[in-house]
Amino acid sequence: MTLYDELKARGLIAQVTDEEEIKNLINAGKATFYIGFDPTADSLHCGHFMTLVFMKRLQLAGNRPIALIGGGTGMIGDPSGRTDLRKVLTIEDIDHNCACFKKQMERFIDFSDGKALIINNAEWLRNLNYIDLLRDVGACFSVNKMLSAECYKQRMERGLSFLEFNYMIMQSYDFYYLHEHYGCNMEFGGDDQWSNMLGGTELIRKKTGKDAYAMTITLLLNSEGKKMGKTANGAVWLDENKTSPFDFYQYWRNVDDADALKFVKMLTFIPLEEINEMEKWDNSRINEIKDLLAYELTKMVHGEEKATNARNAAKALFSGEVDDENMPTTTLDEAKDIGLLDLLVLTKLVPSKGEGRRLVMQGGISVNKVKINDVNLVIKAEDLNKGVIIKKGKKTFHKVVA
RNA sequence: GGGAGGGUAGCGAAGAGGCUAAACGCGGCAGACUGUAAAUCUGUUACCUACGGUUUCGGCAGUUCGAAUCUGCCCCCUCCCA
Numbered sequence A: 001m002t003l004y005d006e007l008k009a010r011g012l013i014a015q016v017t018d019e020e021e022i023k024n025l026i027n028a029g030k031a032t033f034y035i036g037f038d039p040t041a042d043s044l045h046c047g048h049f050m051t052l053v054f055m056k057r058l059q060l061a062g063n064r065p066i067a068l069i070g071g072g073t074g075m076i077g078d079p080s081g082r083t084d085l086r087k088v089l090t091i092e093d094i095d096h097n098c099a100c101f102k103k104q105m106e107r108f109i110d111f112s113d114g115k116a117l118i119i120n121n122a123e124w125l126r127n128l129n130y131i132d133l134l135r136d137v138g139a140c141f142s143v144n145k146m147l148s149a150e151c152y153k154q155r156m157e158r159g160l161s162f163l164e165f166n167y168m169i170m171q172s173y174d175f176y177y178l179h180e181h182y183g184c185n186m187e188f189g190g191d192d193q194w195s196n197m198l199g200g201t202e203l204i205r206k207k208t209g210k211d212a213y214a215m216t217i218t219l220l221l222n223s224e225g226k227k228m229g230k231t232a233n234g235a236v237w238l239d240e241n242k243t244s245p246f247d248f249y250q251y252w253r254n255v256d257d258a259d260a261l262k263f264v265k266m267l268t269f270i271p272l273e274e275i276n277e278m279e280k281w282d283n284s285r286i287n288e289i290k291d292l293l294a295y296e297l298t299k300m301v302h303g304e305e306k307a308t309n310a311r312n313a314a315k316a317l318f319s320g321e322v323d324d325e326n327m328p329t330t331t332l333d334e335a336k337d338i339g340l341l342d343l344l345v346l347t348k349l350v351p352s353k354g355e356g357r358r359l360v361m362q363g364g365i366s367v368n369k370v371k372i373n374d375v376n377l378v379i380k381a382e383d384l385n386k387g388v389i390i391k392k393g394k395k396t397f398h399k400v401v402a
Numbered sequence B: 001g002g003g004a005g006g007g008u009a010g011c012g013a014a015g016a017g018g019c020u021a022a023a024c025g026c027g028g029c030a031g032a033c034u035g036u037a038a039a040u041c042u043g044u045u046a047c048c049u050a051c052g053g054u055u056u057c058g059g060c061a062g063u064u065c066g067a068a069u070c071u072g073c074c075c076c077c078u079c080c081c082a
Helices: A003-009 A019-027 A046-060 A091-105 A130-136 A143-148 A150-158 A167-182 A191-208 A245-253 A257-267 A272-279 A283-302 A304-318 A340-346 A353-361 A381-386
Strands: A013-016 A032-037 A064-069 A117-120 A186-190 A213-217 A329-331 A365-367 A388-392 A396-401
Touching: A003 A019, A003 A046, A013 A191, A019 A186, A019 A213, A032 A046, A032 A167, A046 A064, A046 A186, A046 A213, A046 A257, A046 A283, A064 A091, A064 A167, A091 A117, A117 A167, A143 A150, A150 A191, A167 A191, A186 A191, A191 A213, A245 A283, A245 A304, A257 A272, A257 A283, A283 A304, A340 A353, A340 A365, A340 A388, A353 A365, A381 A388, A381 A396
Parallel strands: A032 A064, A032 A186, A064 A117, A186 A213, A329 A396
Antiparallel strands: A013 A213, A365 A388, A388 A396
């Protein structure tokens, strides 16, 4: 099976500008392609993860990826798919975030010997001269056309600043720049990037007369059509200090039945033949698939050891055993009697005592496997010395030691 | 620059002087049922030293026994006209 067919079979390809050309280029391993990453936070999240996996697949087939970090475009903020104005980041934030991204990417993509490049568009964008840019590039864009782009339409009602309106031009310029300086002939991105990407191919055509190609990756949506990676507590991060390997594992372990196989296909490197086998499995084996999904992804992000730990911890916990080895733990400075509610707040299991009180009253808290119904329970110092395991709801465990 | 309409809890949206810690929907959390899923049902959802107390309805200053609700100024947003 060719690379392109495999990508298609895995459900990764959303839109392409020229299917035949793209197919030929990437199957032959001849493409130099780029994918942009906006440095809006100091860690990549699981939406980026999918993109990195995609990059990896292409790299394995001999293509050369360029990870373009948007140190320049980040200063503008992409309005695509957004209903609100983005917070404008400072240069310091952006540069810090870029550095963090780079570190995380190196775990997935092989950057040795020029097999892949990591470039920050701040290099050229921040030094652009307004007048020059207007004459050089601005002349190639039709405002009428830009306004008709889907990504701006929804913003026409709510308001779109000139700053954001220029994002498309900057992104297009990136592609043009990479095309000229690095021989980059293809851009990939999330499906919400389609119009920005087309802007680039058209700019290249106008400036150089050459063809460049764009392909979008299917957005990672769950069966309800919502973007994956968002939880009530925020995004699911790849940085283990922001989302622990255990939580990461649990996130994928708990996906909808309807999504499990789809995600295995899109996100893992498990051969398609094996996945097709799983498709025939009886529905009672759905949990095996979810475990596999969670384990594989955790392994890719955090390494085999941490993935195994996360898996073991989860298995133990949900089979009634207590494996406190890999449980999130709070260590107190000193052992002294403490009210349960205070402890819940301290461990961040609840945001306020009021909520803790409610949980206890509704029977949502257990301490060392004993369901608690006394709001004023005090945890004794000697128990803290031994270590106390708090269970909140069905799935959240936390150990406290002093 | 001119005119109109707005800013209420995580979000959407009621309330138009005391009965309002603020309807309703979504989301979140918990309980039941399950498979660590979905659906469904139930409870709950400002904070605290909790049968009581404290601080909330863009900000500030007033009117009043009493203000999310009335007045003035300020900030922000949207729409229409230029």
